Amino acid sequence: MERHQSSAARTPTNSVVVERRSKSSKSYRQSYRSCVGAASRLCFTPGFTARRLNASRRAPKSHNVTDKVNPQQLALLMKTEWQLSYVTPLYQFRHTQLKSYSRQLSAFIAAEKQQGLAVEVEGAQSSFRVSISVVQGMVEADDDAETVLIQIHSKLLFAKKDEPQRPVWSGWLTCINGNPDYLRSLPEDFTCLPLFCSSGGEGLTAVVKSWFQQTFDCCFGTLEINHTSLQWLAALWTNCHAESSIQHLKMIWTLPVAPPLQVTYTVDPHDAWQLWSSVRKDPREESKGGEEAEEENSIDIEEVMEFMQGLKGHFYRHFRLDLSAGSLKQVTTALGSAKYSGKIKISNSRYMITTFTLLTECALLKMPL
Known part of the structure; x- marks a missing residue:
């Protein structure tokens, strides 16, 4: 049985407010650069654009995420090989509107299919149902936004009449231990979920990305693990x-x-x-008086x-x-x-937080500014 998600899942608020024109009057690159530029001039993003990985990071520690994450969602995250992309901050994305987003994306896929675009899935019927939900329990820092899981379901062509639809595509957006200086510099209407993981046909992946781009004024890009x-x-x-x-x-x-x-x-x-x-x-040799154990x-x-x-x-x-x-x-x-090539598979949930902390950092550094 699926766990019901709370409508109180958070989209972090930020301390910087930058006035933004209507979405129709500016492209993402113009609006986002102007927002980050304004925050930078106010000294809210010191040195973040140095564009290099951290030279030091915490040693991995075990996280018992099985106590916090929905078992069905965790099983999906664990058994799948994911193709990574980065995605720029989402404009006016709200975690409380996920049911509405599910309906909108379903309608968008149907419209794209009517136009003859490549959204076919081998062995599946033409109708698709979208489910967008929160993966609660993945947040590690106060500035991180809740992880969002997207699933697209369809029924096989030769399935029995009463057989339920099955997932034919999955994806999720996450931010785990994102750079706090950068996240706090964003205007309050932006939600940062920079790491996008997808599994499924390229046609459906392209359609999902297109819907996000049109709905939340963002852009996607390839993310290699260098x-x-x-x-x-x-x-x-x-x-x-x-x-x-x-x-x-x-x-x-x-x-x-x-x-x-x-x-x-x-x-x-x-x-x-x-x-x-x-x-x-x-x-013990590296430590100095008063340093924290984690450091x-x-x-x-x-x-x-x-x-x-x-x-x-x-x-x-x-x-x-x-x-x-x-x-x-x-x-x-x-x-x-x-x-x-940007493909990742996690086989042990105890250390997935450490892995996705590094990948979140990679996604943030790859984003255009």
Whole structure:
């Protein structure tokens, strides 16, 4: 049975109010840049546009999200491989209007289909039903907006008369531990859910994005998980091994030779953990009087680079092949998998908050300003 969602799901209010003209008179890029520009001139976005990943982040800690998130929703998030995109802040989006948005998107899909656009789903009938709901329990910071889940249902062509419709497309928008300076700089009419995850036909994905763009004056873009972010994930996931066995650390590298060479490198989990433990700084040595424990237990980019260098050095000693000349394209452990192409799959809910915190940061940095 589906859990009923509260209509009180929050769309965070912000401290900066910037006057905005009607949606019809300005494109997103004009209006959004003017808003952020005004906030910047008031010193509300200091240095955020440096466009680089954090050099230090908290070490992963276990989150028992099963106690907070609807089990059916969590099962969907966990069993699916998601294609990532970034999405700019949504103008006048309200979490209390999700039922209305569901009807609007259903009508939009029907209208697009009547125009002959590619919204066909193999084996499905022409009618689609949309469900948009809140995924409560994913919020980690006061400025984060509640995660939103979108599902599109349809009945198979040869299904029995009384057989219910089945999900044929799923997607969700989220913001987990978003940059507080940036989020607070946004005008109050903007809701920031920068990470968009989708699973399903490209035609339906394009239609959903088009509806969001037209309804909330936003824009979407591709989001790759670049070389540096993949190295971060390899280190963060390995750091979890003591509490949740990673079972293996599998990496796929590509080397710029002719023809291109793809290398699959699988590391025993105990060897990976020993190497990671050897490069980790002792929090007691790094700590100073009065520092918080969470700040002490942080991971620096230098540790990540030293860990990766150790892995590459081990590979070179055995195969005389220098992975430093190539690029990391995929990382897989028992906790999840991530690909340079922007595909992510989470296999352990205890550390999904850590993973999506990094991906939220990637989405915010990729957005045009």
